[in-house]
Amino acid sequence: MSQSRVREFCSRRDTSNPKVAVPERSGMTVAAERIDRLENLARAAAKAGDEDRAREYVRLARRIAERNRLTLPRTFRRFTCDECDTYLVPGENARVRLQRGHVVITCSCGAHARYPYDT
Numbered sequence: 001m002s003q004s005r006v007r008e009f010c011s012r013r014d015t016s017n018p019k020v021a022v023p024e025r026s027g028m029t030v031a032a033e034r035i036d037r038l039e040n041l042a043r044a045a046a047k048a049g050d051e052d053r054a055r056e057y058v059r060l061a062r063r064i065a066e067r068n069r070l071t072l073p074r075t076f077r078r079f080t081c082d083e084c085d086t087y088l089v090p091g092e093n094a095r096v097r098l099q100r101g102h103v104v105i106t107c108s109c110g111a112h113a114r115y116p117y118d119t
């Protein structure tokens with residue numbers, strides 16, 4: 001890269017919104033925000049008993065994460081079924097049990113997920 005190109009690149013970074021310094025990062029932030037919103041929508045739909053709509057939101061969020069190479073938030077990973085993409089609501093469509101240092105979540109489809117507990 002020539003010196004002038006480097007300067008141009010740097011000045012472009014400096015003049016942009018201070019909260020969003022680098023172009024690629026702002027793209028990721030938008031994706032992360034969409035995932036966050038979809039997680040909230042999925043939870044609300046699941047709690048309202050609309051599992052199908054919740055599943056659509058979960059699938060959309062997974063697609064966005066994949067496309068942007070983002071790791072899904074931990075709450076998202078814990079409250080969604082890997083097998084059927086259902087948003088899990090303990091007591092409604094998911095069973096939560098403790099088993100020797102693990103939390104075992106069973107989806108209504110029969111899939112289990114195990115997580116070590118972290119305090």
Ligand SMILES: [Zn+2]
Nearest residue numbers: 081084107109
């Ligand atoms: Zn499931």
